[in-house]
Amino acid sequence: MQRLITALIxxxxxxxxxxxxxxxxxxxxxxxxxxxxxxxxxxxxxxxxAVVVTLISxxxxxxxxxxxxxxxxxxxxxxxxDRRLILGAVLFGLGWGLSGYCPGPxxxxxxINPNEAIVFIPALLIGAWIGKGVSA
Amino acid sequence: MLESIPIxxxxxxxxxxxxxxMLLLFNGRIAGISGILYRLIFNPFDxxxxxxxxxxxxxxxxxxxxxxxxxxxxREGYSQILLALSGLxxxxxxxxxxxxxxxxxxxxxxxxxxxxxxxxxxxMLSGIITVTILSAYTGLGG
Numbered sequence: 001m002q003r004l005i006t007a008l009i010x011x012x013x014x015x016x017x018x019x020x021x022x023x024x025x026x027x028x029x030x031x032x033x034x035x036x037x038x039x040x041x042x043x044x045x046x047x048x049x050a051v052v053v054t055l056i057s058x059x060x061x062x063x064x065x066x067x068x069x070x071x072x073x074x075x076x077x078x079x080x081x082d083r084r085l086i087l088g089a090v091l092f093g094l095g096w097g098l099s100g101y102c103p104g105p106x107x108x109x110x111x112i113n114p115n116e117a118i119v120f121i122p123a124l125l126i127g128a129w130i131g132k133g134v135s136a
Numbered sequence: 137m138l139e140s141i142p143i144x145x146x147x148x149x150x151x152x153x154x155x156x157x158m159l160l161l162f163n164g165r166i167a168g169i170s171g172i173l174y175r176l177i178f179n180p181f182d183x184x185x186x187x188x189x190x191x192x193x194x195x196x197x198x199x200x201x202x203x204x205x206x207x208x209x210x211r212e213g214y215s216q217i218l219l220a221l222s223g224l225x226x227x228x229x230x231x232x233x234x235x236x237x238x239x240x241x242x243x244x245x246x247x248x249x250x251x252x253x254x255x256x257x258x259x260m261l262s263g264i265i266t267v268t269i270l271s272a273y274t275g276l277g278g
Binding site: 013020021025036048049078098127 | 189195200210227238265
């Protein structure tokens with residue numbers, strides 16, 4: 001039960017962060033990626049602010065033997081930089097630019113802008129389903 | 137340009153960082169939205185992991201929705217084809233690349249994972265190129 005409550009609260013704070021930072025606004029995100037046009041640099045602060053927090057907190061958290069409410073940390077173990085990673089990142093960046101949505105803001109927009117989410121989210125899940133079978 | 141950057145962007149980023157730190161400290165899990173979503177959808181019988189994923193995503197959606205300013209301007213009339221292509225590319229890309237803005241960009245870099253640093257640089261560049269071409273040809277995304 002504890003881990004459900006902590007996950008719920010973490011989710012709410014994440015959603016709040018996406019709104020406060022305006023990441024939920026796809027026009028803003030596209031403006032951030034449009035560095036050769038009318039560039040809106042503010043999302044650097046979003047990434048920067050988030051990364052500074054995780055860089056510091058991760059150091060301390062991972063000194064623990066285990067998380068507070070589960071038995072173990074579940075962290076990605078792979079360190080291999082391969083074609084899948086690169087191709088995946090290229091495709092993700094392409095999709096991100098085409099709409100201004102990455103998965104988090106895309107999901108939140110199910111409630112904010114359902115006219116767009118009703119196209120984006122099913123396409124996202126179909127893409128993920130296709131991606132499972134792709135061996136790059 | 138610099139004076140146009142709202143400080144709220146920094147506050148929002150810090151909130152995202154706090155959320156990711158909480159999920160790591162309390163639950164030992166990475167706050168990567170794409171990974172959480174896909175594992176929930178494609179692995180729904182893992183009941184031990186399913187419920188926290190669902191709780192996190194519900195919190196994310198409802199939290200974002202409830203805090204939305206009333207004067208938030210919805211984008212209207214955006215190309216449905218671009219939205220569909222975007223969803224497909226984001227879905228395939230984040231699945232085979234194992235992460236998105238949150239998993240690689242926020243959590244992975246926080247853990248100083250080389251894969252995440254490379255992925256973040258690549259998807260940022262790819263996004264920049266995409267929007268540059270898009271705005272040149274369509275005026276969209278400008």
